[in-house]
Amino acid sequence: MSDLAMSQSGELLIVTVLVESGTDAVSISARLDATRRVLAVMAEIVGNRPALVIFQAGWFDSKSHPAIKALHQYELELRRMLGETGLDRLVIAFGVDGRNGRDQLAAVLSSSGFKVVARKFHPTEDEMSPEEPLLLAEHWEAGESGYSRIAEILGHKIFIAVCYDTFGIPQLQLPRPDVDAVVCHLHLFGPRKSNYVSGDSYFARLGLAGASRQWSVPVFAAAQFLHRPIPARWPSGVLCQTDTGHARRLTYEDISLASIRESIRIRIQEGIAELRFFKLP
Numbered sequence: 114m115s116d117l118a119m120s121q122s123g124e125l126l127i128v129t130v131l132v133e134s135g136t137d138a139v140s141i142s143a144r145l146d147a148t149r150r151v152l153a154v155m156a157e158i159v160g161n162r163p164a165l166v167i168f169q170a171g172w173f174d175s176k177s178h179p180a181i182k183a184l185h186q187y188e189l190e191l192r193r194m195l196g197e198t199g200l201d202r203l204v205i206a207f208g209v210d211g212r213n214g215r216d217q218l219a220a221v222l223s224s225s226g227f228k229v230v231a232r233k234f235h236p237t238e239d240e241m242s243p244e245e246p247l248l249l250a251e252h253w254e255a256g257e258s259g260y261s262r263i264a265e266i267l268g269h270k271i272f273i274a275v276c277y278d279t280f281g282i283p284q285l286q287l288p289r290p291d292v293d294a295v296v297c298h299l300h301l302f303g304p305r306k307s308n309y310v311s312g313d314s315y316f317a318r319l320g321l322a323g324a325s326r327q328w329s330v331p332v333f334a335a336a337q338f339l340h341r342p343i344p345a346r347w348p349s350g351v352l353c354q355t356d357t358g359h360a361r362r363l364t365y366e367d368i369s370l371a372s373i374r375e376s377i378r379i380r381i382q383e384g385i386a387e388l389r390f391f392k393l394p
Contacts (some may be wrong), residue, residue: 182213235281
């Protein structure tokens with residue numbers, strides 16, 4: 114039996130999926146295949162331990178179509194994949210983008226259906242251009258299409274954030290809701306001095322750690338690293354327990370949660386998917 118199949122009562126396994134990719138033009142079929150490969154690994158190693166697997170924002174990109182349409186279009190296929198693992202306590206969280214990036218949703222899905230659908234609530238300045246502003250949630254606690262923004266999994270309550278939402282938590286001084294953790298779906302980080310956002314360190318220290326410090330809970334994140342290796346020290350599990358000093362001065366050692374086993378790297382069509390393992394007691 115795998116060491117991951119052994120767990121304490123009430124403990125939730127959190128798996129963050131980081132992608133090392135050679136392209137930003139990834140088809141839906143390639144992402145469905147990558148999802149299938151990740152779930153196959155999970156079926157081999159976790160037994161029936163309760164687990165949440167986190168994929169990045171925009172894991173599925175519906176281009177010009179509404180994100181909610183794509184979400185429902187691939188729901189049955191994803192539920193079938195989850196059912197085929199034979200793990201009835203395995204749940205996935207992933208992002209869907211639509212309307213050419215102006216429509217950003219995240220969802221939490223089990224084999225029985227959606228637990229959460231949530232829309233981004235805190236945009237960057239670029240996303241609020243008067244010509245094509247981002248479609249935002251009604252307010253920061255709101256779910257979408259009748260669903261909640263907070264996932265309840267094995268008694269754990271998890272707040273779902275879409276990319277820059279984690280900056281919104283400290284910047285807006287949001288009061289902590291009744292949650293035990295935050296899951297953040299990030300988009301991508303490109304090489305430095307490229308046309309892509311490259312601030313992975315900035316995001317970890319001010320976004321992920323900022324949200325963790327504001328609410329005193331761990332934050333778990335998934336992201337794509339485009340045309341660059343996944344940084345070995347970049348923290349996809351964060352807990353910031355200091356309330357003094359500016360976040361810019363935090364080091365990775367100050368904020369990184371320890372993984373509970375070595376990461377697993379899987380070959381997928383666009384490159385590599387790296388699975389990192391954490392626990393939520």
